[in-house]
Each structure stands twice: as C-alpha cells, then as structure tokens.
Amino acid sequence: MKPKEPALTEDELRSILPASFRNGNAWVGPPHNRVRYFLASDLNMDKLTEASAYFFVLGKVKSPRPLHYQLALGLEIQVSERMDTHLLWIKDKVYIKPLPQYLLEPKFWSEYLDCPKSCPYASDFQLLRESGLMRRSAQFSQEVPCEHSKLWKCAMGFVYSYVALIAHESDFAIAKSHKLVPGSLEFHEWKLFVDRMLRGGKLYGQIAERFTYGELDLARLNTVMMLHRPLRYLSPWGGDSDSFFPGHRFSPLPALCAAVATVLFSSEQAKLVMTRLKENKGLVLVVYVTCIPSPLYCSRC
Structure with a gap:
C-alpha cells in the first residue's frame, strides 16, 4: 500500500494561495x-x-x-x-x-x-x-x-x-x-x-x-441573463450581482421586452418550439440576432 x-x-x-479572499459580502480573511x-x-x-x-x-x-x-x-x-x-x-x-x-x-x-x-x-x-x-x-x-x-x-x-x-x-x-x-x-x-x-x-x-x-x-x-431573470434587471437595486461587469448599464426598454418575452415563452407550446429551434442552431442564431439587436443590450458608461 x-x-x-x-x-x-x-x-x-x-x-501557493492568495493573500486574502472574501467569504460573503462582509468577511475578508x-x-x-x-x-x-x-x-x-x-x-x-x-x-x-x-x-x-x-x-x-x-x-x-x-x-x-x-x-x-x-x-x-x-x-x-x-x-x-x-x-x-x-x-x-x-x-x-x-x-x-x-x-x-x-x-x-x-x-x-x-x-x-x-x-x-x-x-x-x-x-x-x-x-x-x-x-x-x-x-x-x-x-x-x-x-x-x-x-x-x-x-x-x-x-x-x-x-x-x-x-x-x-x-x-x-x-x-x-x-x-x-x-x-x-x-x-x-x-x-x-x-x-x-x-x-x-x-x-x-x-x-x-x-x-x-x-x-x-x-x-x-x-x-x-442578454441571455436578462431574458432569464428580467425582473432582476428591472430592479433599481440590482447592482453588480445582475450583470457580469458593473460597467455594463442596461436600458429599461430591452429589459421590459425581455420580461414580456419571458412570459410569452413560459407556455408549454413555446417550450416545444424552443426545443425544435435548438435542434437547428443556425436558425436560432438568426432569430436571436434579428429579435435582439446587439446595440440594445447595453451601453457603455
């Protein structure tokens, strides 16, 4: 053995480890x-x-x-x-x-x-x-x-x-x-x-x-995260936890559209459509780019 x-x-x-790390919001050690x-x-x-x-x-x-x-x-x-x-x-x-x-x-x-x-x-x-x-x-x-x-x-x-x-x-x-x-x-x-x-x-x-x-x-x-959790993006207290970088500021208009889209896509029929779309990834990309123009997702501070 x-x-x-x-x-x-x-x-x-x-x-071999860093000098300190955060364990939660307040503790640093x-x-x-x-x-x-x-x-x-x-x-x-x-x-x-x-x-x-x-x-x-x-x-x-x-x-x-x-x-x-x-x-x-x-x-x-x-x-x-x-x-x-x-x-x-x-x-x-x-x-x-x-x-x-x-x-x-x-x-x-x-x-x-x-x-x-x-x-x-x-x-x-x-x-x-x-x-x-x-x-x-x-x-x-x-x-x-x-x-x-x-x-x-x-x-x-x-x-x-x-x-x-x-x-x-x-x-x-x-x-x-x-x-x-x-x-x-x-x-x-x-x-x-x-x-x-x-x-x-x-x-x-x-x-x-x-x-x-x-x-x-x-x-x-x-944009995907905004679609996934639209209410978090609409919240004025979201802060850094809602986007991957605090330097990205989201416009309320696409966030509102995302909220509506999320409600619409919550039905079983919409889930079936999304499943079929995922099987054709090329089509998904076309739909994605067409429905959500990239200039709308955020603006630089």
Whole structure:
C-alpha cells in the first residue's frame, strides 16, 4: 500500500494561495486556514451555469484559441480573478483568470480537490475520474450531488483551458507578461505539467460542461441573463450581482421586452418550439440576432 503523503503545512499553503479572499459580502480573511471555503469561492461558476442551456448560442464546442492567436485577432487581455468571467469576450477584450499556483501543486489536488474518504461517494468519484467519465455524470446519486466532483471538474476544466491557451513558447511569454501564470514558472516546467495532466488522454472527460466551449460572447451572455431573470434587471437595486461587469448599464426598454418575452415563452407550446429551434442552431442564431439587436443590450458608461 502506498504511504500517504504528509499534508501541506501552513507555510506551504501560504506560499501557493492568495493573500486574502472574501467569504460573503462582509468577511475578508486569509485562505490558508479556510481552504475549502476559499475553493468554493475561487472555483465558483454558479452564475455562469445559469446560462448553460444557451452555451451553444454564446460560443462553439471547441478548445479556446492560444494566446498569440487572441492577440492576432486584436483582443486585449483583461485579467479577471472571477472564474465565471474566464474566457468571456466583448468587442476588443477577452477576460482571462490567471492560473493560480495551487493548481500546479500535486499535493494540493490530492488533499483538497480529490474526493476525501469521508465522502460517501469517494469510491464512485475515483472510479469515474480514472475512467474519464465524470463529465457525463452530473451527480453520483439521484438524491444528493457530490460537491467534491463539482470543484474537481471546474479545476480540471480550468487547467484544460490553459493547456489550450499556452501551447507555444510565444503563448507562455504572453502569459508571463500579463501575469497569467506564476512568475517563478519556467516553460520547461509548464511542459512537464501539461504532459502530466494529459497523460492517459482522459482530461476532457473530467471537465465541467462550460469548459467544453471556448470563448463565450459576453454581450450575448448578458442578454441571455436578462431574458432569464428580467425582473432582476428591472430592479433599481440590482447592482453588480445582475450583470457580469458593473460597467455594463442596461436600458429599461430591452429589459421590459425581455420580461414580456419571458412570459410569452413560459407556455408549454413555446417550450416545444424552443426545443425544435435548438435542434437547428443556425436558425436560432438568426432569430436571436434579428429579435435582439446587439446595440440594445447595453451601453457603455
């Protein structure tokens, strides 16, 4: 039996985790003594998951394009520490979350991201992870989903996106210049990390659904969210929680139209129509662009 590796010390955790994090609206503190709370915040994609049914409208099922290609397209890299904004693009910008040091540490994966033995789904977690079938299993039980699998799939998907973003040494240089990777990391070390993560060819089967898509259109995403929760967008107290970036201000007219559209599309007949439209993605895009002109979704402050 393989001996268990010693746990990461407090100093080691301090060296690979951020200086502080927010746990709720009021509490700010160090992450090294609240690691699991920190991970629940740092790997949180709940808001973006609300739009998962419309991912096919927001982007394509493919890996993100390398960083050198992003720049060649004229996109400016904007650093964002929120996971739910990673690889969202709008106009001439693409938002990218830096790869944290803790995801480069194997002991951190086994200690904090792997399913612990105390979890009732630990054996299922290990079996699905080794077989590369985790992405197909939203939960291990019909009654209670395994929270550890949720964090694992997000972390693996995030790493998968970086494997695609940093393919060449030129991509690595761009990542270093924008502080997207730790400053101490060297390109040969990055290649070893990629080789370890891709070993076995099962990485894709362990990632969250969001990461099966590449870059997502932020303009369309905000419109989808407005359609999904129109009353929130009509509320004057919405603030930052209602849009992915506070710099986007929504006009009340399209929000009101969205509210009416949501009511109309709540019938079973409309749901049947939407189901049939989804089978013809090209048609959906035509309807989407025609019904909601892009200049209406928001205006710059």
